[in-house]
Amino acid sequence: MELPRITSREEWLVARKALLESEKRLSQERDRVAAERRELPMVELDKEYVFEGPAGRCTLLDLFEGRRQLIVYHFMLPPGADHVCPGCTFLSDNIGHLAHLHDRDTSFTAVSRAPLAEITAVKERMGWTFPWHSSHGSDFNYDFHVSLDPAVAPVEYNYRSAEELEEAGLGWILEGTDWHGLSVFLRDGGRVFHTYSTYARGTDLLNGTFNYLDLTPLGRQERGFSSPSRFREPDTRG
Structure with a gap:
């Protein structure tokens, strides 16, 4: 994965403030969708x-x-x-x-x-x-x-x-x-x-x-969940 380019603190701050505006729009859109979700009609369940x-x-x-x-x-x-x-x-x-x-x-x-x-x-x-x-x-x-x-x-x-x-x-x-x-x-x-x-x-x-x-430069680094030992089945071979 290509790393971000290196820049001065001043140029970084300009880019960060631009991203902040995008983040604010995302937060506002997320709040709007959450409100829309809360307003969904609901269905009564009659099956036990x-x-x-x-x-x-x-x-x-x-x-x-x-x-x-x-x-x-x-x-x-x-x-x-x-x-x-x-x-x-x-x-x-x-x-x-x-x-x-x-x-x-x-x-x-x-x-x-x-x-x-x-x-x-x-x-x-x-x-x-x-x-x-x-x-x-x-x-x-x-x-x-x-x-x-x-x-x-x-x-x-x-x-x-x-x-x-x-x-x-x-x-x-x-x-x-x-x-x-x-x-x-x-x-x-x-x-x-x-x-x-x-x-x-x-x-x-x-x-x-x-x-x-999602906050980091390398992102999720998704590997199909194949590597971490936590996802492996226990060894039952004795």
Whole structure:
């Protein structure tokens, strides 16, 4: 990668002030989009989803833990997976202290289609402490379009049908069974509403490491998550 050119402090300051104007416009646009996101209409859920967690079976309403809002990260872990998604691993390492969400009446959990025992094994190996529930046997992943099986539900990912994905040159997505995403829910008494879902690069803003690296000259230095030892599976050869 080519390094930035070397200049005087005076010339650097002129360039930095010009960039600051672009950053301000970006902040204003981000605030505008965030306001537009908050104004999205919401859909009431009338299907009961059953999950399994450390405390046993529970419903979507239970995942709120009494709070008004719930954020669900759809972690790519189908039943019997022989590897753990490095992208989901990277993002999960960046989940902050949940007390700050709880202080704002918001709960968080990851949800995967794998059985709880498989989730627990990954969670313990990685040292994660955030809640992570299994939707095994439920339609939850299919209804929120992170598990793809036309025999269960019409295939859709990132708001594109199977045909649209093929037309966009994204047919490789259809070769997988499970993908990542994030969904947000709001509770009003005992009623639960779906307010937002995002997929693919829509989850970038959740990754604090990316945001730090975006401030640096070398950027994200993306390597397909193939190098860091943290993403490798444990050696079980004995």
